[in-house]
């Protein structure tokens with residue numbers, strides 16, 4: 196059986212206004228459903244741009260993005276925002292929680308914004324799985340960084356998106372909290388069937404993924420499957436020296 200693709204970029208090209216080089220220079224990559232993927236590469240190699248374009252947060256100049264087969268790169272507003280809200284989850288380095296809302300209402304917010312009826316039973320289950328049962332009424336400001344990131348993960352999972360994009364999800368966390376969050380991302384894939392695309396600078400974080408894709412100068416230069424931390428670090432050095 197052919198593995199299902201969750202999200203696919205086809206020949207994406209993007210140059211920011213005024214920039215002399217292409218941020219994305221013909222990137223084609225497909226991320227399989229139910230897999231944990233890391234995107235690595237030196238600073239300025241195009242990782243964030245690839246994430247933003249495949250997530251429908253930004254537009255490439257040319258190329259296509261297919262989200263579970265639907266060409267989101269063709270959608271105009273407000274259809275694009277609608278598709279993104281319904282089908283994509285996000286976990287950012289800075290958590291992006293609303294402090295005026297409780298943990299529980301943060302978790303349900305994307306579905307409220309999308310106008311879909313939240314599945315409260317499922318939301319309770321993901322809150323429990325990320326270890327925050329009993330904290331639903333708390334304000335995010337009362338939680339540690341690791342706990343806040345776990346709220347963000349519960350928020351992403353609660354809407355059952357086709358894909359969760361994570362941008363340096365452990366970038367602001369200490370080692371122990373970072374490891375907990377990575378373990379939860381791994382469990383989300385293994386136990387809940389989530390699909391994750393994670394941008395990271397950290398070989399230790401990338402080693403939790405099934406597949407690591409390396410970018411340099413806006414192009415995919417190589418990829419590794421289930422790599423060990425040491426080989427990821429070596430590959431990063433090689434890619435950075437290009």
Ligand SMILES: Nc1ncnc2c1ncn2[C@@H]1O[C@H](COP(=O)(O)OP(=O)(O)OP(=O)(O)O)[C@@H](O)[C@H]1O
Pocket residue numbers: 211212214216217218236237238239240241242243244245
């Ligand atoms: N808003 C912008 N305006 C102009 N140029 C930009 C903008 N955002 C990114 N770039 C340029 O596009 C290229 C790719 O940047 P991008 O942020 O995607 O790389 P990155 O790999 O995510 O980098 P980092 O690891 O530092 O976050 C770089 O040359 C960068 O300077």
